[in-house]
Amino acid sequence: GQGGITAHPCGVCQACVDIDAGRFVDYTELDAASNRGVDEVQALLEQAVYKPVQGRFKVFMIDEVHMLTNTAFNAMLKTLEEPPEYLKFVLATTDPQKVPVTVLSRCLQFNLRPMAPETVLEHLTQVLATEHVEADPQALRLLSRAARGSMRDALSLTDQAIAFGNGVLREAGVRQMLGSADRGHVFGLIDALARSDGRTIVETSEALRRDGIAAASTLEEMTAVLQAMAVLQAVPSRAAAAVSGDADPDAVETARLAAAMPADETQLLYSLCLHGRGELGLAPDEYAALTMVLLRLLAFKPAGTRTTEAAVSVEPEKKTPRHDQRLMSNTAAVRPVPVDREDAEAPAAGADFDAAGHAPTAHDIAASRPMASAASTALPSSAPTAPPFVSRATAPHGHRLPVRETPAPVADTAHADAGEPLDDLPPAGHVLAVSVRVQPPPRGREAPPRDRSAVDAGDAVRRVAGAGLSGATVASQPIEPSETGDFWHATVTRMVVAEAITALARELALQSQLVARDAERWLLRVERESLNQPSSRDRLQSALAGLGHAVTVAIEIGGITDSPARRNKLAAEARQRAAEEAIHNDPEVQSMMRDWDAKIVPGSLRPA
Structure with missing residues (x-):
C-alpha cells in the first residue's frame, strides 16, 4: 500500500483495492495440486527477476506446496536460499511433514490454529447475508462444526448445502447432507442412559439404522454433548450464560442433562464413546457395534448412579435394629x-x-x-x-x-x-x-x-x-464330621496322591459328597451338572476298583455339606492361620517390627 508496513491494511488505497479485487499484478498464486512439475515452478521463478510494478514487494503464493515433486523443490532451493529483497514466498500446506527438510530450513514457519466454530459461524452468517441466502442458524452451526476449523472447507460445504437445499439452508437438509445424527436422538440416548432405560437405547439405535445415520456420527455427536456437559458441571456459572441470548438452542437441553447426570458418570460415558468409535471398524455391522457401545455405557455405569429402587430396599435392611443388637451382643461378649x-x-x-x-x-x-x-x-x-x-x-x-x-x-x-x-x-x-x-x-x-x-x-x-476383599467368602462353611465323610476324604486323597484320577474325574471326586454306600453301589452328590459326565464317572469307578472297591458309582445333583475339596480348603486355612500366628509371635520378627518399623506385607505369608 501507500502507507507503512502494517498488519492492518487500510482497505482504501489502490493496492488494497486491487488485492481485494484479485487484479494486483505483483501477486502471483500457484496451485501446487495441479501445477506440481518442475516446468511450472521454473516459469514462476522466471518472473522473480522483475521488480514489483505497483506494490512494495512481489509476492509468490504456492498453495498445497507439499504436492510439488522433488525436482520442483530442488529448482526452488537456490531462490529460496538467496531471494531478492523485493520477493516474498508464501508457502501454504496442510501437511508440513511432506515438505523436504531443505525447504523447511529456509523458511519461517507460522502454525495456523484451527478456527473456532463460533468464528466460522459468524463469517458464514455474514457471507450468506451479503448473498441474500436464507439459512437457519442451526444449519449454519452444523456447517461450522463440520468444517473442523477450516474456513475453506466451511465455504465449500456451504456451497454444497445451498445446492442440496435448492438455494435455502435448512437444518434437516444440511443434517441429511452431512449424514450427522439428529441432536434429538443424541439427547434421547443420553437421557436414557441417565435413567438406565435399556429399552429406549435399543429402540433409538434401531431408529438410527432405519434412517441411515452413520454410527460414527452418532458417537461423535454424543462425545460433543458429553464434553459440553462436563464443562457445565465443572463450571456451573457457565450454565446460565449458555442458555441466555442467542445461544445454541441445544444448550438448554445440554444444561438439563448436565444437572441430571453425575460428573463421574459423564466422564465415564465420554471415555467409552471416545474409545467406542475405534471399535466400529472392527465389527461386521457398525450398527450392532453402536448398540453394544451404548449397552456398555449402561452396564458400566457407576454403582451409585443406577436406579435407586434396589438401593432403597437394601439400605434400611443394613441398619435394622436387629443388626445393631447383634453388633452390641458380640461387643459385650469380648472379655480381656x-x-x-x-x-x-x-x-x-x-x-x-x-x-x-x-x-x-x-x-x-x-x-x-x-x-x-x-x-x-x-x-x-x-x-x-x-x-x-x-x-x-x-x-x-x-x-x-x-x-x-x-x-x-x-x-x-x-x-x-x-x-x-x-x-x-x-x-x-x-x-x-x-x-x-x-x-x-x-x-x-x-x-x-x-x-x-x-x-x-x-x-x-x-x-x-x-485378601483384598476380592469377593470370596471370608470363612468356609463348617463341616459336620461323619464317618462316611472321613472315609470318602481318605479314599479320594489316596487316589489323588497315586494319580489314579486326573482332570475331570479328579474334579468330580473332590467336589462330591458320599451320600450312601453298600457293597455294590456308592451314591455321590454334586452341586454342578457339568461334573456329571459318563466318562468322568467311568474313570472314577475304575480308580475305585484299583483300590479294591469294585462298586457301581451313581451320581445325583443337589446341595452338599461335605466334600474333599471343602476339607482341603479348611485345612489350608488352618495352616495359614498357624503360619501367621507363628510369624506374628516370633521374637525376632517382633524385634524388627519394633526397632526398624518393619511391616509384614498382607498376603505374603505362605505356610511351608
Missing part, C-alpha cells in the same frame, strides 16, 4: 484374656499335618475352629478415649501401640461362618487401620495381661484385608 507365649504358639503346632502328607479329618478341622471364631469376634465400637498421640517412650516395656483419635470399626465376621454375605464388613480402608502388635517382655518379667479377643480380631482383620 491374659495370653502368654505358650498359648499363642499352640495353634501353630496343632495345625501341622502328619508326615505322610494327609490332610486332617473333619474332627481335626472342627477342633481348630475356636481360634477362627475368636479371631472373628468384633472389637468394641467405642474404645476408651486415648490421646491423639502416644510417644514410644510412654509405652511400657517398649510396647508399640498404634493409637487413633477415632477407633476404626472392625467387621462382625463371626456370622460369616454361618454363611451370611460380606455386606456387614466395613471398607478395606477401615480394617487396615486396626492392628495391635505387642513385643513379648524380656525373660524373667511377667507379661502384662492382653485382650486376647482384640489381638485375634486384629489378626482376622489383617487376613481379610490382605
Whole structure:
C-alpha cells in the first residue's frame, strides 16, 4: 500500500483495492495440486527477476506446496536460499511433514490454529447475508462444526448445502447432507442412559439404522454433548450464560442433562464413546457395534448412579435394629484374656499335618475352629478415649501401640461362618487401620495381661484385608464330621496322591459328597451338572476298583455339606492361620517390627 508496513491494511488505497479485487499484478498464486512439475515452478521463478510494478514487494503464493515433486523443490532451493529483497514466498500446506527438510530450513514457519466454530459461524452468517441466502442458524452451526476449523472447507460445504437445499439452508437438509445424527436422538440416548432405560437405547439405535445415520456420527455427536456437559458441571456459572441470548438452542437441553447426570458418570460415558468409535471398524455391522457401545455405557455405569429402587430396599435392611443388637451382643461378649507365649504358639503346632502328607479329618478341622471364631469376634465400637498421640517412650516395656483419635470399626465376621454375605464388613480402608502388635517382655518379667479377643480380631482383620476383599467368602462353611465323610476324604486323597484320577474325574471326586454306600453301589452328590459326565464317572469307578472297591458309582445333583475339596480348603486355612500366628509371635520378627518399623506385607505369608 501507500502507507507503512502494517498488519492492518487500510482497505482504501489502490493496492488494497486491487488485492481485494484479485487484479494486483505483483501477486502471483500457484496451485501446487495441479501445477506440481518442475516446468511450472521454473516459469514462476522466471518472473522473480522483475521488480514489483505497483506494490512494495512481489509476492509468490504456492498453495498445497507439499504436492510439488522433488525436482520442483530442488529448482526452488537456490531462490529460496538467496531471494531478492523485493520477493516474498508464501508457502501454504496442510501437511508440513511432506515438505523436504531443505525447504523447511529456509523458511519461517507460522502454525495456523484451527478456527473456532463460533468464528466460522459468524463469517458464514455474514457471507450468506451479503448473498441474500436464507439459512437457519442451526444449519449454519452444523456447517461450522463440520468444517473442523477450516474456513475453506466451511465455504465449500456451504456451497454444497445451498445446492442440496435448492438455494435455502435448512437444518434437516444440511443434517441429511452431512449424514450427522439428529441432536434429538443424541439427547434421547443420553437421557436414557441417565435413567438406565435399556429399552429406549435399543429402540433409538434401531431408529438410527432405519434412517441411515452413520454410527460414527452418532458417537461423535454424543462425545460433543458429553464434553459440553462436563464443562457445565465443572463450571456451573457457565450454565446460565449458555442458555441466555442467542445461544445454541441445544444448550438448554445440554444444561438439563448436565444437572441430571453425575460428573463421574459423564466422564465415564465420554471415555467409552471416545474409545467406542475405534471399535466400529472392527465389527461386521457398525450398527450392532453402536448398540453394544451404548449397552456398555449402561452396564458400566457407576454403582451409585443406577436406579435407586434396589438401593432403597437394601439400605434400611443394613441398619435394622436387629443388626445393631447383634453388633452390641458380640461387643459385650469380648472379655480381656491374659495370653502368654505358650498359648499363642499352640495353634501353630496343632495345625501341622502328619508326615505322610494327609490332610486332617473333619474332627481335626472342627477342633481348630475356636481360634477362627475368636479371631472373628468384633472389637468394641467405642474404645476408651486415648490421646491423639502416644510417644514410644510412654509405652511400657517398649510396647508399640498404634493409637487413633477415632477407633476404626472392625467387621462382625463371626456370622460369616454361618454363611451370611460380606455386606456387614466395613471398607478395606477401615480394617487396615486396626492392628495391635505387642513385643513379648524380656525373660524373667511377667507379661502384662492382653485382650486376647482384640489381638485375634486384629489378626482376622489383617487376613481379610490382605485378601483384598476380592469377593470370596471370608470363612468356609463348617463341616459336620461323619464317618462316611472321613472315609470318602481318605479314599479320594489316596487316589489323588497315586494319580489314579486326573482332570475331570479328579474334579468330580473332590467336589462330591458320599451320600450312601453298600457293597455294590456308592451314591455321590454334586452341586454342578457339568461334573456329571459318563466318562468322568467311568474313570472314577475304575480308580475305585484299583483300590479294591469294585462298586457301581451313581451320581445325583443337589446341595452338599461335605466334600474333599471343602476339607482341603479348611485345612489350608488352618495352616495359614498357624503360619501367621507363628510369624506374628516370633521374637525376632517382633524385634524388627519394633526397632526398624518393619511391616509384614498382607498376603505374603505362605505356610511351608
